[in-house]
Amino acid sequence: MPNPANRFHSWIYRKRADVNCIIHTHPLHTAALxxxxxxxxxxxxxTTPLYDDCAFLKDWPGVPVGNEEGExxxxxxxxxxAVLLAHHGQLVTGSTIEEACTLALLIERAARL
Structure with missing residues (x-):
């Protein structure tokens, strides 16, 4: 059974035709930030590929298992x-797997710096 936390990914895919890959992780430095x-x-x-391209969600609602989190x-x-989720981690999107992976690595590097 797929993890129900992945449900919020479908909200992004529905809203953004340009998104073909989503990476959501909780790396150490990003989570600390x-x-x-x-x-x-x-x-x-x-880390300039993320300049003015990383949103911030200050009020994180909690465990993402319902539609509210997707919205x-x-x-x-x-x-x-990209978006930094307060008290949680990060989510990045890309038109390709490679783009999303690169951004996921960059957001952790930027947080570490």
Missing amino acids: AMLEVPLMVSQMD IISAALGDKR
């Missing part, structure tokens, strides 16, 4: 490719 309720600050040149997360993401 998310715990501080601080938006991602892109301030180093290697909230997809609205917070808007037209950006």
